[in-house]
Amino acid sequence: MSAELIILFMFSSMLLSMLTGQRVFAVIGFVGVVAAAILWGNGGFELGFSAAMKLMKWYPLLTLPMFIFMGYLLSESGIAEDLYKAFHVWMGGLRGGLAVGTIGLMVIISAMNGLSVAGMAIGATIALPELLKRGYDKTMVTGVIQAGSSLGILVPPSVVLVLYGMIARQPVGQLWLAGAFPGLLLAALFIIYIVIRCRLNPALGPVLPKEERDIPLSEKLKLLRAGILPFLIFFLMMGLFLMGYTSLVESSAVGALSALVVAAVKGRLGNGVLTRTIEQTLGITCMFMWIILAALCFGAVFDGLGAVRAIEGLLVNDWGLSPWTILILMQLSFILMGMFLDDTAMLVIVAPLYIPLVGKLGFDLIWYGVLYTITCQISYMTPPFGYNLFLMRAMAPPEVSLGDIYRSVWPFVIIMMIGLAIIMAFPQIALWLPEHVNVRG
Amino acid sequence: MLKTYVRVVDRFNRGVGRVTMYLIFVMMGILLWSSMSKAFFLPSLWTLEMAQFVMAAYFLLGGAYSLQLDSHVRMDLAYGRWSPRTKAIVDVVTIFMLFIYLFFLLYGGISSTNYAIQYSETSYSSWSPYMAPIKIVMVIGIFLTLLQATSIFIKDLAVALGRPLA
Amino acid sequence: APHVKAQAPIRWRLQTYAGPALAEEVVRPCVDAFNKAANGQMEIELYTADQLVPTGELFRAMQAGTIDAVQSDDDSMNSPVDIKVFGGYFPFASRFGLDVPTLFYQFGLAEIWDQAYSEVGVKWLSAGAWDPCNFSTNKPIKTLEDLKGLRVFTFPTAGKFLTQFGVVPVTIPFEDVQVAMQTGEIDAIAWSGITEMKTSGWEDVTKYFLTNNISGGWCGSFFANADRWNEVPEHLQVLWRACMDSSHFRRLHWYWGGEARLRAGESKLELTTVPDAEWKTVEEKAYEFWEEVAAQSERTAKVVQILKDYQAIMEKAGPPYRNT
Ligand SMILES: NC(=[NH2+])NCCC[C@H](N)C(=O)O
Ligand code: NA
Ligand code: NA
Numbered sequence: 001m002s003a004e005l006i007i008l009f010m011f012s013s014m015l016l017s018m019l020t021g022q023r024v025f026a027v028i029g030f031v032g033v034v035a036a037a038i039l040w041g042n043g044g045f046e047l048g049f050s051a052a053m054k055l056m057k058w059y060p061l062l063t064l065p066m067f068i069f070m071g072y073l074l075s076e077s078g079i080a081e082d083l084y085k086a087f088h089v090w091m092g093g094l095r096g097g098l099a100v101g102t103i104g105l106m107v108i109i110s111a112m113n114g115l116s117v118a119g120m121a122i123g124a125t126i127a128l129p130e131l132l133k134r135g136y137d138k139t140m141v142t143g144v145i146q147a148g149s150s151l152g153i154l155v156p157p158s159v160v161l162v163l164y165g166m167i168a169r170q171p172v173g174q175l176w177l178a179g180a181f182p183g184l185l186l187a188a189l190f191i192i193y194i195v196i197r198c199r200l201n202p203a204l205g206p207v208l209p210k211e212e213r214d215i216p217l218s219e220k221l222k223l224l225r226a227g228i229l230p231f232l233i234f235f236l237m238m239g240l241f242l243m244g245y246t247s248l249v250e251s252s253a254v255g256a257l258s259a260l261v262v263a264a265v266k267g268r269l270g271n272g273v274l275t276r277t278i279e280q281t282l283g284i285t286c287m288f289m290w291i292i293l294a295a296l297c298f299g300a301v302f303d304g305l306g307a308v309r310a311i312e313g314l315l316v317n318d319w320g321l322s323p324w325t326i327l328i329l330m331q332l333s334f335i336l337m338g339m340f341l342d343d344t345a346m347l348v349i350v351a352p353l354y355i356p357l358v359g360k361l362g363f364d365l366i367w368y369g370v371l372y373t374i375t376c377q378i379s380y381m382t383p384p385f386g387y388n389l390f391l392m393r394a395m396a397p398p399e400v401s402l403g404d405i406y407r408s409v410w411p412f413v414i415i416m417m418i419g420l421a422i423i424m425a426f427p428q429i430a431l432w433l434p435e436h437v438n439v440r441g
Numbered sequence: 442m443l444k445t446y447v448r449v450v451d452r453f454n455r456g457v458g459r460v461t462m463y464l465i466f467v468m469m470g471i472l473l474w475s476s477m478s479k480a481f482f483l484p485s486l487w488t489l490e491m492a493q494f495v496m497a498a499y500f501l502l503g504g505a506y507s508l509q510l511d512s513h514v515r516m517d518l519a520y521g522r523w524s525p526r527t528k529a530i531v532d533v534v535t536i537f538m539l540f541i542y543l544f545f546l547l548y549g550g551i552s553s554t555n556y557a558i559q560y561s562e563t564s565y566s567s568w569s570p571y572m573a574p575i576k577i578v579m580v581i582g583i584f585l586t587l588l589q590a591t592s593i594f595i596k597d598l599a600v601a602l603g604r605p606l607a
Numbered sequence: 608a609p610h611v612k613a614q615a616p617i618r619w620r621l622q623t624y625a626g627p628a629l630a631e632e633v634v635r636p637c638v639d640a641f642n643k644a645a646n647g648q649m650e651i652e653l654y655t656a657d658q659l660v661p662t663g664e665l666f667r668a669m670q671a672g673t674i675d676a677v678q679s680d681d682d683s684m685n686s687p688v689d690i691k692v693f694g695g696y697f698p699f700a701s702r703f704g705l706d707v708p709t710l711f712y713q714f715g716l717a718e719i720w721d722q723a724y725s726e727v728g729v730k731w732l733s734a735g736a737w738d739p740c741n742f743s744t745n746k747p748i749k750t751l752e753d754l755k756g757l758r759v760f761t762f763p764t765a766g767k768f769l770t771q772f773g774v775v776p777v778t779i780p781f782e783d784v785q786v787a788m789q790t791g792e793i794d795a796i797a798w799s800g801i802t803e804m805k806t807s808g809w810e811d812v813t814k815y816f817l818t819n820n821i822s823g824g825w826c827g828s829f830f831a832n833a834d835r836w837n838e839v840p841e842h843l844q845v846l847w848r849a850c851m852d853s854s855h856f857r858r859l860h861w862y863w864g865g866e867a868r869l870r871a872g873e874s875k876l877e878l879t880t881v882p883d884a885e886w887k888t889v890e891e892k893a894y895e896f897w898e899e900v901a902a903q904s905e906r907t908a909k910v911v912q913i914l915k916d917y918q919a920i921m922e923k924a925g926p927p928y929r930n931t
Binding site for chain 1: 458459461462463465466468469472473475476479480489492493494496497499500501503504506507510512513514515516517518519520521523528531532534535536538539541542545546548549550552553579
């Protein structure tokens with residue numbers, strides 16, 4: 001059998017097996033170890049475990065449990081309530097203002113954490129009930145929260161960009177900087193969308209009643225103090241890192257510690273909150289790590305088959321496609337795969353194939369990291385397989401049905417694709433900051 | 442008989458998991474120490490590698506408990522719509538993928554651990570700690586995860602047969 | 608007896624410890640040449656650092672048959688043999704690249720290596736030199752004091768030796784070095800000469816290059832799983848040996864010329880130097896280190912003795928062998 005056929009076979013058996021609903025990591029790992037054993041005999045038996053040794057040496061993965069822990073703590077810490085109140089009061093006068101405020105909240109949460117779980121937890125438990133109570137359209141706000149929280153992986157810090165950086169061998173600091181403006185751009189596009197829709201149909205996002213907004217200016221200004229803590233946390237994490245005082249993994253531990261301190265000072269750790277947080281952290285970290293473990297094995301087999309050369313040969317030589325066509329095809333395939341696959345698995349399995357090719361075609365790999373991250377955001381929201389969908393389903397109040405959740409994402413998926421196109425057309429949106437801010441000498 | 446087996450395995454793995462989850466603080470402590478020692482004294486030689494060992498222990502020892510907590514995602518395009526019974530029936534069959542994967546992991550782990558013991562393998566680093574301890578911990582984690590998978594299999598089988606275990 | 612069907616070529620998976628960019632220079636040419644000359648009877652597939660298995664697991668993976676062959680130094684591949692310390696950069700064991708093959712093929716190291724590896728089920732095939740080992744950093748190093756507190760990516764043995772100067776050795780995957788320089792996990796690299804700094808792209812993440820080295824020539828080898836090697840028919844064994852030699856030859860001049868040209872102005876790194884008299888302490892400490900290693904086993908004692916004898920002859924020969 002030719003390498004191409006084996007590759008095709010591995011991929012399709014993986015996708016088919018996933019349809020049975022077995023745990024994703026088990027399916028990927030199974031196809032990986034079995035393929036290794038069939039292809040390489042005895043020699044292949046240990047590839048599964050050697051992936052564990054590889055994973056252990058992947059030091060940036062240490063940021064993962066730290067960010068997960070931090071995300072859960074942030075949602076317990078009470079920081080979000082204060083912030084939300086501030087947005088509430090300041091934006092309430094606008095049609096759809098609370099939804100716009102929610103996006104603002106999500107951007108700030110995103111700047112404090114490298115994943116989207118924190119945003120999802122906060123959005124679904126704090127913002128969503130308030131929005132519904134105020135008569136906001138449930139489909140729209142469900143989408144707002146899913147889309148807003150996904151900024152967690154684009155606005156620095158970002159775990160997805162860390163993983164990308166490891167595979168693409170690109171500096172994480174620069175990648176993080178590159179995500180900043182695109183993140184703000186997406187947030188702006190979301191806001192524009194909300195404002196326009198609410199203008200056209202005021203019933204979607206009613207203005208807050210006057211008495212709720214009638215607060216003396218001094219009070220209103222006081223509420224802005226809610227922004228101090230997030231800024232401090234952001235600085236402790238990103239500032240110290242960019243200035244070279246802490247290394248990447250150390251800065252994630254500093255972030256985790258600062259969230260812990262804030263939660264403790266605000267008296268939010270009682271009632272088993274801490275135990276529950278570390279239990280959830282263990283669960284989610286294991287989910288991530290086992291998928292990465294399995295995907296590393298799958299990826300090694302894939303690599304061993306010369307998949308990279310095969311695909312490159314196909315796209316560049318046989319089909320004679322132009323660089324831009326290939327790039328667009330890649331993004332489309334990411335979006336398509338993202339419907340069915342976990343983003344980390346997608347990264348570990350196909351990125352070793354795509355990234356060198358992108359480099360060879362002459363594109364900038366930092367910029368490409370941003371494009372990749374946006375496709376991950378999309379994949380978090382596209383059914384049937386999407387983390388934010390799962391989280392939303394688990395955490396949303398009962399009046400939000402599965403149908404609502406599925407319907408809610410499409411406008412935002414389209415907006416993200418527009419954002420993706422804009423950044424493809426104007427790479428400077430991503431590249432300006434890393435080119436002008438030189439981190440670490 | 443089977444009921445006792447399931448209960449014992451579940452209880453034990455829960456215990457292991459509840460202890461393992463505290464390792465997050467160990468990792469945090471090591472990393473914080475690392476940045477402090479860098480700022481104030483000579484940086485330590487062992488911090489990064491030690492944190493990596495703890496991370497490996499954390500997610501492998503936590504493997505069983507995370508299965509128990511059902512933390513692992515599935516693609517639920519069809520799965521999500523099935524009745525608990527149908528889910529159990531399908532799981533009873535497809536869990537063989539989990540078994541095979543874990544089996545290979547365990548096989549590789551044991552062989553690698555044997556090697557580490559036989560040759561007193563030390564880590565590829567200047568700190569060069571012995572590798573056997575961490576490999577043994579990893580193997581234990583994988584083994585417990587495999588045990589947990591058998592327990593899940595029995596529970597699913599019971600549901601599939603229409604006689605759920607309690 | 609080995610049997611080869613006309614149609615089914617023997618396939619080997621060879622993993623080098625070098626990353627992709629470097630591998631193009633240091634090993635790809637000989638693999639390509641072999642594949643071509645083997646004319647379909649055998650094919651070697653080349654994998655780069657950490658691609659199939661992590662570097663620290665290379666030996667074990669080859670012994671278990673996960674991969675068939677390895678190009679690496681003994682230290683990096685974590686060989687379970689007492690002589691592994693001499694692989695990579697054993698401090699001040701060589702002054703120039705040519706010292707390495709001379710030590711192996713004229714002073715008896717080859718026999719020792721062959722013996723040591725056959726005890727652990729691996730076929731040692733052939734040794735050769737790469738480049739010297741210098742420091743590349745973000746802050747200039749002008750005195751030994753400047754080494755204090757630097758977190759340096761380096762070889763395990765070299766790292767152990769360097770700790771006495773306040774260096775903190777860090778081991779991470781080869782391919783992560785560039786990123787680690789930028790994420791602050793490391794502050795310096797003591798892994799190669801200036802040619803590799805350029806080829807691996809590390810030139811982009813460092814500013815200074817210290818011209819003093821702790822070893823003049825990297826020492827490493829090709830290895831194979833013993834069973835796999837025995838299955839290869841003799842004419843292909845001969846062919847692979849010739850190709851390995853061609854690889855050693857190519858690296859000798861690639862590095863020799865590269866180091867000179869880059870230092871003479873083609874590199875963007877700024878050169879710094881610790882005065883010879885001061886660097887002499889490092890060298891003296893190295894000889895103490897030799898004694899420690901010699902005490903480890905009979906075999907290490909023998910190797911150290913060979914190094915000393917060799918050193919003596921070179922000094923006696925005078926320029927161009929040794930200037931001091
Ligand atoms: N590859 C994964 N396992 N991704 C999980 C991501 C979950 C969630 N959307 C987050 O960003 O926090
Ligand atoms: Na973020
Ligand atoms: Na999706």
